[in-house]
Amino acid sequence: MxxxxxxxxxxxxxxxxxxxxxxxxxxxxxxxxxxxxxxxxxxxxxxxxxxxxxxxxxxxxxxxxxxxxxxxxxxxxxxxxxxxxxxxxxxxxxxxxxxxxxxxxxxxxxxxxxxxxxxxxxxxxxxxxxxxxxxxxxxxxxxxxxxxxxxxVPEIAAQYRRQLKARIGAANLFKPMCAALDAARAELGKQTLPRHYSTESNMIARIVLGGLTAKQWAQVNGIEDEPRDSMTAEQLEHLTYLESTNITLIDMGMDYHPRKAELIRLSQRWLAKRLGVNHA
Known part of the structure; x- marks a missing residue:
């Protein structure tokens, strides 16, 4: 320019x-x-x-x-x-x-x-x-x-700042989550394919987005661009929390289905705490 x-x-x-x-x-x-x-x-x-x-x-x-x-x-x-x-x-x-x-x-x-x-x-x-x-x-x-x-309208500016912070947080954790998955599967002598990364990403998205993958959620809401760009700050913060937690669970050697169950449990606790803060 x-x-x-x-x-x-x-x-x-x-x-x-x-x-x-x-x-x-x-x-x-x-x-x-x-x-x-x-x-x-x-x-x-x-x-x-x-x-x-x-x-x-x-x-x-x-x-x-x-x-x-x-x-x-x-x-x-x-x-x-x-x-x-x-x-x-x-x-x-x-x-x-x-x-x-x-x-x-x-x-x-x-x-x-x-x-x-x-x-x-x-x-x-x-x-x-x-x-x-x-x-x-x-x-x-x-x-x-x-x-x-x-x-x-400073309140709106503050909202956008929160959303940016959450958006960057979610972006920063995706690659480490993939790296953790690579390392865990390598220890078991397994190769990690693109579909394995998608499975992890979709699992977390479904927890955050009411059972929908990010792509499905975007289609339902008429979003043509990157889905995460249109998520709320709370959705992005939720996503970031689960990505971070998933890295820890992968590092602990937990298999997919037990990890999924634990992430759902922790997600509900996270939402309950947020609800308590919002009503305090």
């Missing part, structure tokens, strides 16, 4: 986030922090590129990944992004401080690790081209959150 070029009078001047529906004051800052600031003298919302890199589970190191994306998609400093000193020297894990005094424009001679403050438009495109579940979930969040913030 090549954005419209503008004459710029300054690089950046980040300001404390005082709106954004509480984005700066909740635990979403651990995923993709957003603050109110300036790019090229324009007031806008900016996000930490390091935080985005971590949330999307990019395999390459941060500097290489971002440099290549900037070149490939012709993002421009002062138009699409600005460069800041990372609050913690050498920290590549995206611990991002929301206080504007810790976001300082990068200056020569400073060896602290640098971060990039990127526009939400740039963030959406970076998420879109990453082509993984985490990237798609992050992009969906930015789109939804922008719509909600434009209507000044």
């Amino acid at each position: 090549k954005l419209e070029k503008r004459r710029l009078t300054s690089e950046a001047s980040p300001q404390p986030a005082t709106s954004l529906g509480g984005i700066s004051n909740n635990d979403f800052a651990a995923i993709v922090p957003v603050i109110s600031g300036q790019i090229g003298g324009r007031e806008t919302n900016i996000a930490s590129a390091k935080a985005l890199h971590k949330a999307m589970g990019v395999g390459r190191d941060y500097s290489t990944w971002l440099s290549e994306r900037i070149k490939e998609y012709e993002f421009e400093q002062g138009v699409d992004y600005v460069i800041f000193d990372s609050p913690n020297p050498g920290n590549q894990s995206t611990e991002f401080n929301q206080c504007s005094e810790n976001w300082k424009t990068k200056r020569g001679g400073d060896r602290r690790s640098k971060d990039h403050g990127i526009s939400l438009s740039m963030a959406k495109e970076l998420a879109m081209v990453e082509r993984n579940e985490q990237g798609r979930a992050v992009r969906r969040y930015f789109i939804q959150c922008e719509e909600a913030l434009s209507r000044s």
Whole structure:
């Protein structure tokens, strides 16, 4: 995406986030922090590129990944992004401080690790081209959150943040669950085929979605895209809990049918606890 070029009078001047529906004051800052600031003298919302890199589970190191994306998609400093000193020297894990005094424009001679403050438009495109579940979930969040913030409804923005957190959690656990299944079957001298992964995924989906697989649930609800993108935060949190528990049960050597029974039992307990919290 090549954005419209503008004459710029300054690089950046980040300001404390005082709106954004509480984005700066909740635990979403651990995923993709957003603050109110300036790019090229324009007031806008900016996000930490390091935080985005971590949330999307990019395999390459941060500097290489971002440099290549900037070149490939012709993002421009002062138009699409600005460069800041990372609050913690050498920290590549995206611990991002929301206080504007810790976001300082990068200056020569400073060896602290640098971060990039990127526009939400740039963030959406970076998420879109990453082509993984985490990237798609992050992009969906930015789109939804922008719509909600434009209507000044912080409650909706908070709902989308919760859904993104749950969506990433579910995406992050699928591969480890498959790896656990591979290892368990290998110990028994068995080969793991694609249908075995589908069986595990469908088992958990049926527990969460009232007996339907994710594909069946999407068809019933007229959903054409990835089913998990349309699940509620509670459904995704339920799914994440069961995926995590299933990994433990597989590691314990439990066979499929006993695992299924145990997951159903634990699922009912999980739902009962949630119901108790919601009615407290």
